[in-house]
Structures are given as structure tokens and as C-alpha cells.
Amino acid sequence: xxxxxxxxxxxxxxxATVTVCGWVARRREHGEHLAFLDVRxxxxxxxxxVDGAHALRSxxxxxxxxxxxxxxxxxxxxxxxxxxxxxxxxxxxxxxxxEPPPFVLDARGDVDExxxxxxxxxxxxxxRMQRNLRLRATVNSAIRRAMERQGFCEVETPLLWTxxxxxxxxxxxPSRLQRGAFYVLPQSPQIxxxxxxxxxxxxxxxxxxxxxxxxxxxxxxxxxxxxxLEASFVGEREVRGFVSEAVAEATEAATGxxxxxxxxxxxxxxxxxYGSDKPDLRFAMEIVDVAPALVGTGFNAFRAPAVRAxxxxxxxxxxxxxxxxxxxxxxxxxxxxLVWMRVVPASGDGGEPGALGIESPVGKFLAPEERAGIxxxxxxxxxxxxxxVADERRRACExxxxxxxxxxxxxxxxxxxxxxxxxxxxxxxxxxxxxxxVAAHHPFTMPHPDDLERFESEPLSxxxxxxxxxxxxxxxxxxxxxxxxxxxxxxxxxxxxxxAEEADARFGFLTGAFRYGAPPHxxxxxxxxxxxxxxxxxxxxxxxxxFPKTQSGAxxxxxxxxxxxxxxxxxxxxxxxxx
RNA sequence: GGACCUGUGGUGCAGCUCGGAGUGCACGCCGGCCUGUCAAGCCGGAGGUCGCGGGUUCAAAUCCCGUCAGGUCCGCCA
Numbered sequence: 001x002x003x004x005x006x007x008x009x010x011x012x013x014x015x016a017t018v019t020v021c022g023w024v025a026r027r028r029e030h031g032e033h034l035a036f037l038d039v040r041x042x043x044x045x046x047x048x049x050v051d052g053a054h055a056l057r058s059x060x061x062x063x064x065x066x067x068x069x070x071x072x073x074x075x076x077x078x079x080x081x082x083x084x085x086x087x088x089x090x091x092x093x094x095x096x097x098x099e100p101p102p103f104v105l106d107a108r109g110d111v112d113e114x115x116x117x118x119x120x121x122x123x124x125x126x127x128r129m130q131r132n133l134r135l136r137a138t139v140n141s142a143i144r145r146a147m148e149r150q151g152f153c154e155v156e157t158p159l160l161w162t163x164x165x166x167x168x169x170x171x172x173x174p175s176r177l178q179r180g181a182f183y184v185l186p187q188s189p190q191i192x193x194x195x196x197x198x199x200x201x202x203x204x205x206x207x208x209x210x211x212x213x214x215x216x217x218x219x220x221x222x223x224x225x226x227x228x229l230e231a232s233f234v235g236e237r238e239v240r241g242f243v244s245e246a247v248a249e250a251t252e253a254a255t256g257x258x259x260x261x262x263x264x265x266x267x268x269x270x271x272x273x274y275g276s277d278k279p280d281l282r283f284a285m286e287i288v289d290v291a292p293a294l295v296g297t298g299f300n301a302f303r304a305p306a307v308r309a310x311x312x313x314x315x316x317x318x319x320x321x322x323x324x325x326x327x328x329x330x331x332x333x334x335x336x337x338l339v340w341m342r343v344v345p346a347s348g349d350g351g352e353p354g355a356l357g358i359e360s361p362v363g364k365f366l367a368p369e370e371r372a373g374i375x376x377x378x379x380x381x382x383x384x385x386x387x388x389v390a391d392e393r394r395r396a397c398e399x400x401x402x403x404x405x406x407x408x409x410x411x412x413x414x415x416x417x418x419x420x421x422x423x424x425x426x427x428x429x430x431x432x433x434x435x436x437x438v439a440a441h442h443p444f445t446m447p448h449p450d451d452l453e454r455f456e457s458e459p460l461s462x463x464x465x466x467x468x469x470x471x472x473x474x475x476x477x478x479x480x481x482x483x484x485x486x487x488x489x490x491x492x493x494x495x496x497x498x499x500a501e502e503a504d505a506r507f508g509f510l511t512g513a514f515r516y517g518a519p520p521h522x523x524x525x526x527x528x529x530x531x532x533x534x535x536x537x538x539x540x541x542x543x544x545x546x547f548p549k550t551q552s553g554a555x556x557x558x559x560x561x562x563x564x565x566x567x568x569x570x571x572x573x574x575x576x577x578x579x
Numbered sequence: 580g581g582a583c584c585u586g587u588g589g590u591g592c593a594g595c596u597c598g599g600a601g602u603g604c605a606c607g608c609c610g611g612c613c614u615g616u617c618a619a620g621c622c623g624g625a626g627g628u629c630g631c632g633g634g635u636u637c638a639a640a641u642c643c644c645g646u647c648a649g650g651u652c653c654g655c656c657a
Binding site for chain 2: 026028029030031032033034035036038045047049057058071072074075077079080083100101102103104106107108110111112113114115117164166167168169187188190212213214215217218220429438439440441442443444445540550551552554556
């Protein structure tokens with residue numbers, strides 16, 4: 001039907017007679033005997049010169065046969081890949097007419113997202129969506145290449161899985177053959193992939209769809225895609241190596257530049273220095289301990305377990321209203337308050353040249369050496385702004401970590417790409433209402449061997465062999481070395497308050513499998529949607545998903561979710577109660 | 580479950596604070612003119628339940644209450 005793609009025609013094709021197929025992107029009529037027709041396919045646009053175009057409209061599907069020729073002197077279009085040439089002596093065949101589209105498909109102005117989603121099949125024709133979906137395919141392909149090169153075997157796991165009431169809310173699927181019983185859609189292939197290790201697959205991977213019935217966000221859809229992997233007889237470093245390789249391959253395929261730097265930071269350091277377990281390393285503004293400068297201070301607000309600060313370079317000119325806003329923000333985040341200090345050249349005479357002072361609402365409560373000590377400790381220069389929070393250590397760090405992002409963070413999709421591994425997470429994340437530790441990752445995570453002796457005495461100080469991969473402040477994914485021995489697993493279940501019977505009822509098929517010779521194993525999963533979005537320069541994963549849902553879980557194109565026909569409900573034995 | 584932003588011809592916006600006739604801009608659409616444009620240009624035209632419901636008022640796009648939809652965030656996401 002066609003001999004060439006629109007976007008591929010170049011000066012070296014001059015003289016060739018070609019046939020292209022595509023959509024009418026635009027037409028420019030110059031009277032009865034001259035019109036320009038931009039024909040678009042997935043590769044780009046080519047200008048066709050026709051003798052009148054009255055019968056053709058936007059988005060008509062056409063087949064054009066013409067001769068490639070150079071455009072006349074001075075009429076080339078440098079903004080177009082095919083801008084040196086055009087198709088002349090065109091015969092245009094309309095393969096299908098089209099109604100005027102509800103929105104213009106070129107790159108001008110934003111279109112409301114609900115309109116785009118309602119007509120997603122049209123939105124997909126835009127250059128942006130074409131680029132994003134093809135980038136996603138490139139990323140997938142690179143991931144497969146890297147995993148296969150590293151000896152991983154692709155295994156598909158069931159979508160109809162068994163309920164494991166733990167963690168994310170699951171989508172339920174009623175069974176027709178066993179009325180009243182349900183499958184669930186997997187929130188991840190976690191347990192299945194561990195069973196492939198027991199099954200001797202050695203290295204498993206899958207670009208897997210995961211489903212979680214939780215509220216949606218810019219970086220969360222009900223269904224999302226993960227590179228899921230698991231390997232036997234490996235430690236943490238090897239797993240991180242596998243993942244770094246896959247991410248590097250994908251990033252190189254997408255951007256042309258292979259990232260080589262995958263620094264490792266401990267969870268404790270990440271909290272100390274960045275106030276977050278997903279630090280954005282594209283900018284500094286690290287948190288500094290200024291308590292040493294305030295030993296024995298007379299200023300009550302600073303007599304706290306921890307006093308930490310960040311410097312906003314050049315932030316001294318922030319308006320008072322903005323500073324008040326930051327104070328409110330800090331309080332909203334749970335801090336008792338926030339002290340700001342503008343760093344200025346020291347006033348008065350007698351000071352050393354270059355000496356610095358501060359302007360701050362609380363300046364008068366601080367001794368001169370305390371003011372100087374803070375400025376020195378944070379390494380601030382004149383014109384900078386210092387933000388100080390005094391509180392419990394973790395809270396002070398986390399509040400400053402959030403302020404650091406509020407004040408200094410570039411858009412997530414703006415380069416450079418700064419990956420970082422966060423390791424040594426705590427095994428437990430606080431305690432529940434009954435005072436029991438809560439699993440930070442999942443209950444199959446192996447504790448750090450050095451911390452096992454503190455398991456009973458200080459469970460909250462036990463580190464896990466788990467690790468997150470972070471890119472530009474977005475958590476791409478997480479993984480861990482798993483427990484493969486029954487005795488350790490029992491200890492963890494006990495600490496979590498899960499009885500042997502309960503564990504057996506919930507995960508019996510897993511713990512049972514582990515009695516038959518489970519190899520030491522560990523793995524990881526990272527979000528392909530998130531990685532692709534960042535590499536595509538998009539702030540929202542909907543932009544890299546062909547048919548996403550809205551924040552309320554609706555598919556505006558199909559109208560899903562919808563009521564089922566009474567007959568379908570009857571077959572499933574389901575009666576709808578309530579509104 | 581909660582907070583905030585948005586909703587005005589097909590699309591994107593302005594108008595809303597201070598109520599006074601559906602007023603305006605750009606794009607698209609339809610028709611006419613136009614032989615080198617490329618977001619073509621020029622002229623003309625059509626197109627509206629101001630998301631929906633209620634209230635206040637002589638009078639509501641505008642003020643108030645409720646509700647729906649889209650978005651951002653908190654909770655939630657082992």
C-alpha cells in the first residue's frame with residue numbers, strides 16, 4: 001500500500017516516485033491551483049503539493065503518490081526533518097474521511113486532560129504520545145536485553161492469584177465455578193517469584209503488571225508495570241548489580257548516555273543528610289547539625305534533642321511573606337517552629353573583613369558566638385538563607401528534608417539523572433496500636449545478620465537486607481534478600497504478632513515450599529512507568545501509559561467501571577447491596 | 580475519609596473580588612478570495628443550559644449552600 005514513511009524522505013530521495021500513507025495534519029490552500037498538504041504518519045510529516053485540496057480535511061486518512069523533489073530556493077523548512085523536500089505531482093486517494101477532531105493534534109497549547117483521555121485514540125496520534133509510547137517500548141526492550149544477558153529467565157506468573165490480606169488492597173475477582181470464593185489480582189508477583197527460586201529457575205525476571213486498589217496519584221495507577229526479578233545464591237550487592245545494569249541499559253537506550261554512577265547511601269545517612277529515604281541528589285542543600293554551636297544556649301526553642309539546618313543559597317532575598325509561608329509549612333509538617341536567618345555582612349566597625357552576621361526574628365536571643373557558630377557550621381555566605389529546626393532528631397531532619405525540596409527541587413523530569421541506592425533500611429517501621437513492630441518492607445525480608453542478637457531486645461534497631469533504588473527523588477523500586485530458613489521466618493512472624501497457625505493459613509504454600517530446600521535468594525522490582533516517565537521528561541506516569549485511568553479510577557474512553565448485567569451477576573452469585 | 584485548584588461555543592483562555600442583556604481574545608469549524616505556504620494570509624459566517632441542583636436578589640457566569648467531573652496533595656500504597 002505504501003513504499004515509504006512520511007518522516008523518512010530526504011534530499012537523497014529526490015527523483016524517486018513514492019507512495020506514503022497517513023493522516024492530513026494540515027492544509028494550506030492558495031487558491032484553486034495550489035495547496036500544501038502535510039501528511040503525517042508515526043515517523044513525521046511530509047509536505048505534499050496538490051492542485052487544490054477542497055475535498056480534504058484534517059485527519060482524513062490518505063494515500064499519496066508523488067515525486068520527491070527539492071523545495072524551491074528559499075522555501076525549505078528548517079524546523080522539519082523532511083523540510084528540504086516535498087512531494088510533487090501528487091495523486092491523493094482518500095482512504096477514509098474523518099470528522100473534525102475535538103481538539104487540534106499539533107503541539108500548540110494544552111488540552112484538558114479529561115478531553116484527551118476521552119478521545120485517547122486521537123491523543124495517541126500526537127507527537128508527544130507517539131514519542132512516549134515508543135520510548136517505553138525502547139525501555140522495555142533494553143530491560144529484556146540486559147536481563148537476558150545476565151542469565152535471567154522470563155517466567156509468566158498468574159494474574160488470578162490467591163488473597164494474601166496483607167499490604168496493599170487487592171482487586172477481587174469472583175469465581176463462577178466456586179460460588180462465593182474469590183481470586184485476587186496480584187499486587188505484585190512477590191510470592192510466585194520466590195517459588196520459582198524454590199523451583200530451581202535460578203534467575204527469574206518478568207516485566208509484570210501489578211494491580212493495587214489504592215488511591216491514585218501522579219505516580220500511581222491501579223495497574224502499573226514493574227521489572228520484577230529474583231535470583232538464587234546471591235547477596236545484596238549482586239542483586240543491586242543486576243538492577244543497575246538493567247536501569248543503565250534502559251537509560252542509555254532512551255537517552256544515549258549510559259549512567260555509570262550508582263552511589264550507595266545508608267537509610268540512616270539519607271535521613272540525616274537529606275531528611276528523606278528517597279533523596280534527590282541533583283542538588284546539595286544538605287542538612288547540617290548545628291547543635292554543637294548552641295551548647296548551653298539561652299534560647300529555649302533551641303534546647304531540643306536535635307538542632308539541624310539547611311542553607312538556601314541566595315535565599316536571603318526571599319520575601320517576608322514567603323518566609324512566613326515556610327514557617328507555616330514547617331508547622332504543618334509537625335515541627336514546633338522554624339527559624340530563618342538571613343546571612344548578611346557583619347555591621348558595625350571592629351569586625352574582621354568579610355565577617356558575617358544574621359538578620360532573624362530570634363537573632364536577639366542568640367549570643368554573638370552562637371550566631372557566628374551557626375553561620376560557620378552551615379558554611380553560609382552573605383545573601384544566603386539559613387533555615388533551622390529544633391525538634392526530635394528524626395522530625396527535625398524530615399521537616400528540613402521537605403523544606404529542602406520545597407525550596408530547591410527542580411522538576412523531577414529535569415536532568416541530570418542521579419540514581420542512588422538506599423540500603424540498610426530498618427526491618428520494622430514503628431509499632432502498631434498494640435505496640436507490635438510493623439514490617440517496613442514485607443514479612444519475608446531477611447534481617448541484617450549483625451543485628452540478629454538485638455531482635456528481641458531492640459527490634460526497632462534491627463536493619464533489614466533491603467534496598468531501594470531512587471532516581472531524582474522518585475522511588476523507582478525496592479527489593480530485599482528473603483528469608484529462606486524456617487527458624488528465622490518464625491522469629492519474624494512472631495515479632496510481627498503472626499501466629500504459626502495464622503502464618504500457615506496465609507502463606508502456608510510458601511512456608512511449606514521452603515521446607516523442601518529453598519535456596520538463599522533475593523530480588524527486586526522497579527516501576528517501569530516511573531522510569532519511563534522521568535526519561536521522557538514527564539511529571540506524570542499517565543503520559544507514558546496508553547490508556548490510563550483518572551484519579552477517581554475511571555476510564556473516560558470506555559466508561560469503565562460499569563454495572564454488570566443482572567445475568568452476569570446471577571452467574572457469579574453476587575447481589576449488589578446499598579446505593 | 581480530608582485539603583486545595585479548575586469547570587464559560589468544538590479547543591484554550593479572559594470576564595467572577597465590586598451582581599446589571601451571553602460581553603471579549605486566540606485556535607478550530609463553514610463559506611468566499613488567494614500560485615510557494617509551513618500554527619499560511621485576507622474577508623465573512625455559524626456555533627453557548629457559563630458542569631448540575633438549590634438559595635439570596637428587582638436582577639446571578641459573578642454572591643451563598645449542595646453536588647458531579649478533572650487535577651494536585653494528605654491519609655492509603657507490606
